[in-house]
Amino acid sequence: MTQNEIAGLVDRLARPLWAEIDLDAVAANVRALRAQAGRAELVAMVKANAYGHGAVAVGRAALEAGASRLGVVSVDEALQLRAAGVSAPILVVGYSAPAQAAAIVRERLTATVNSFELGQAIDAEALRQGTIAEVHIKVDTGLNRFGLEGEEAIALAESLRNAAGLHVEGLFTHLATADEADKAFVFQQFEAFRAVAERVDWIPLRHTSNTAGLLDTPALNQGMVRVGIGIYGLYPSPAVDRAQSLSPVMALKARLIRVHTAAPGDTVSYGRHWQAAGGERLGLVPCGYGDGYPRTLSGKGRVLVGDVTAPVLGTIAMDHLVIDITSSQAGEGDPIQILGGPPGSGVSADELGTLCETINYEMTTRISARVPRIYMRAGKPVAIQGLNDPFPVDLGSASF
Numbered sequence: 001m002t003q004n005e006i007a008g009l010v011d012r013l014a015r016p017l018w019a020e021i022d023l024d025a026v027a028a029n030v031r032a033l034r035a036q037a038g039r040a041e042l043v044a045m046v047k048a049n050a051y052g053h054g055a056v057a058v059g060r061a062a063l064e065a066g067a068s069r070l071g072v073v074s075v076d077e078a079l080q081l082r083a084a085g086v087s088a089p090i091l092v093v094g095y096s097a098p099a100q101a102a103a104i105v106r107e108r109l110t111a112t113v114n115s116f117e118l119g120q121a122i123d124a125e126a127l128r129q130g131t132i133a134e135v136h137i138k139v140d141t142g143l144n145r146f147g148l149e150g151e152e153a154i155a156l157a158e159s160l161r162n163a164a165g166l167h168v169e170g171l172f173t174h175l176a177t178a179d180e181a182d183k184a185f186v187f188q189q190f191e192a193f194r195a196v197a198e199r200v201d202w203i204p205l206r207h208t209s210n211t212a213g214l215l216d217t218p219a220l221n222q223g224m225v226r227v228g229i230g231i232y233g234l235y236p237s238p239a240v241d242r243a244q245s246l247s248p249v250m251a252l253k254a255r256l257i258r259v260h261t262a263a264p265g266d267t268v269s270y271g272r273h274w275q276a277a278g279g280e281r282l283g284l285v286p287c288g289y290g291d292g293y294p295r296t297l298s299g300k301g302r303v304l305v306g307d308v309t310a311p312v313l314g315t316i317a318m319d320h321l322v323i324d325i326t327s328s329q330a331g332e333g334d335p336i337q338i339l340g341g342p343p344g345s346g347v348s349a350d351e352l353g354t355l356c357e358t359i360n361y362e363m364t365t366r367i368s369a370r371v372p373r374i375y376m377r378a379g380k381p382v383a384i385q386g387l388n389d390p391f392p393v394d395l396g397s398a399s400f
């Protein structure tokens with residue numbers, strides 16, 4: 001399957017801009033992370049559309065490769081997975097409202113119960129629906145974000161302990177500095193968590209670690225780990241251990257839709273911030289901030305045209321950016337790579353993230369629904385999901 005044949009698939013669906021999602025890399029990353037997890041269960045965090053990679057396809061691939069559950073932040077994200085036919089346990093780690101209790105119970109979601117009202121609503125719904133709902137409780141041990149203070153968490157757990165419609169299955173916390181070299185606060189949070197967990201030792205499952213915790217402090221694994229960024233083949237930060245080798249999953253690509261030569265004094269894009277000496281070859285890329293490519297990379301970004309790094313010229317628009325391809329032979333219709341690839345490629349999520357003063361997480365998560373996702377196995381597209389497809393559409397091998 002050549003890049004041109006893949007682009008041909010996209011042409012039927014959208015502008016020639018697409019994200020290739022390597023499901024074999026997802027599987028390999030899950031296996032590596034599972035090895036690191038030891039006996040702990042692995043929750044594949046697929047919130048925010050699997051950090052931009054596509055929650056349904058990535059979730060399925062992660063489960064096949066050994067994740068035992070999927071994790072999301074909200075009930076609606078979980079319902080999308082259920083609607084696609086995912087039957088594995090789904091942990092909702094963020095806020096849910098009592099008004100969502102019916103959906104939580106009906107769809108067998110494991111909610112994080114953050115209030116007695118929510119616990120009561122789930123309990124009542126489960127009794128009405130004739131079932132028992134699993135719930136988890138989150139303890140705030142220093143992130144000061146979502147969760148309950150230790151005493152509140154214990155009081156809530158005890159108040160729900162004997163509820164007939166629910167079972168408090170898990171107790172968890174989230175680490176603030178797991179991706180930093182200095183682990184002092186990690187251990188401080190863990191100690192605070194352990195002190196709470198000991199007082200509700202009837203709760204069977206405890207979990208603390210994200211990807212950074214799993215890679216750097218596996219002694220904290222306990223019964224389960226919640227892994228996001230590592231599944232996507234990226235490391236949480238430069239400080240985190242890289243002994244487990246992970247492969248980037250996303251490659252954002254496009255075809256050049258126009259190539260022309262600049263005359264002396266020509267300017268490019270809004271605001272005329274780049275001016276030609278004359279003779280430069282300009283390549284037009286159908287990708288802009290509306291697709292999730294940061295506008296802050298105006299005049300700073302770069303793309304890969306074959307082996308050649310081509311700088312972004314002038315202002316990045318909502319739908320387009322212009323590159324200088326003077327030093328490449330590329331012509332109209334040729335494929336280029338905008339984001340992804342291994343660290344050091346020049347366009348990796350790490351490098352581009354650094355260029356626009358953010359983290360790799362944000363670079364992939366930003367990629368918008370307008371960009372078709374092409375799911376790859378063994379270098380071949382196996383499914384595609386465009387803006388108007390609620391779920392990935394399998395490409396039977398007959399398509400080729």
Ligand SMILES: *Cc1c(COP(=O)(O)O)cnc(C)c1O
Nearest residue numbers: 045093174210211226227228229
């Ligand atoms: C997103 C998230 C994770 C995963 O974090 P990574 O750094 O991507 O591994 C784990 N736990 C919670 C509560 C999260 O929200």
